[in-house]
Amino acid sequence: MASLFLIKLPLFWLYIYLWDMLHSKPKEDNYLQKGLRKQLVQILKDKGIKDERVLAAIGAVPRHFFLDPAFERQAYEDRAFPITAGQTISQPYTVAFQTQMLELKKFDKVLEVGTGSGYQACVLAEMGITLFTIERQKALYDYVGQFFFLKKYANIKRFYGDGFEGLPSFAPFDKILITCGAPFIPPKLLEQLKPGGIMVVPVGEDGKQKMLRITKDMEGNVKEEDMGDFSFVPMLQGKNNT
Numbered sequence: 023m024a025s026l027f028l029i030k031l032p033l034f035w036l037y038i039y040l041w042d043m044l045h046s047k048p049k050e051d052n053y054l055q056k057g058l059r060k061q062l063v064q065i066l067k068d069k070g071i072k073d074e075r076v077l078a079a080i081g082a083v084p085r086h087f088f089l090d091p092a093f094e095r096q097a098y099e100d101r102a103f104p105i106t107a108g109q110t111i112s113q114p115y116t117v118a119f120q121t122q123m124l125e126l127k128k129f130d131k132v133l134e135v136g137t138g139s140g141y142q143a144c145v146l147a148e149m150g151i152t153l154f155t156i157e158r159q160k161a162l163y164d165y166v167g168q169f170f171f172l173k174k175y176a177n178i179k180r181f182y183g184d185g186f187e188g189l190p191s192f193a194p195f196d197k198i199l200i201t202c203g204a205p206f207i208p209p210k211l212l213e214q215l216k217p218g219g220i221m222v223v224p225v226g227e228d229g230k231q232k233m234l235r236i237t238k239d240m241e242g243n244v245k246e247e248d249m250g251d252f253s254f255v256p257m258l259q260g261k262n263n264t
Contacts, residue, residue, distance in 0.1 A: 065100055066100070133155075134198075184260055207225060221236040222234070234247065
């Protein structure tokens with residue numbers, strides 16, 4: 023019956039149907055890939071990542087699941103790759119560095135701005151937090167919604183929206199992570215950060231940002247720390263449904 027159904031489908035919908043089937047099918051995570059992941063963890067250690075929980079999360083999440091099969095081996099190189107909607111999947115060091123700066127505790131309530139491929143989200147979720155993640159690109163939001171691996175994490179809550187607005191209905195957050203280059207520190211996100219919380223945000227334009235760690239004390243006073251130079255795609259206002 024299934025084959026008869028497929029024959030009657032117009033070519034365009036047949037393509038969509040097959041794409042959905044393939045995209046939702048679990049990929050293989052074999053000994054080779056696990057070995058490459060172990061090597062990646064060592065590279066991150068050598069570069070200064072010390073948080074063992076962060077390293078364990080990187081070691082647990084199969085990065086090759088998030089990339090085209092043609093890049094299976096390259097997936098465990100420490101570099102960024104382009105993904106759909108003109109976005110990128112950050113290099114593992116950047117993911118680990120930002121995550122380490124959050125100083126996550128189990129059951130923390132975390133806001134992520136810029137879901138992207140979902141790789142960073144899965145690394146965060148692997149650490150036992152509750153994650154609220156926003157994506158402004160509708161095509162990317164829908165694409166990630168079909169991704170089989172995210173179904174592993176019931177602690178990831180996805181939203182299509184404007185990252186500059188945050189999620190006031192779910193605030194305050196213990197930690198906030200921005201995974202794109204903000205032209206300034208978004209004031210509404212700062213408001214949604216809980217006293218005693220930490221925000222990690224790359225700030226700057228033209229593909230050059232300063233990674234800032236922002237801490238808010240119990241009285242609401244804010245302290246900024248410059249954690250070095252990075253390069254991210256820009257953080258844009260509004261939603262893009264094209």
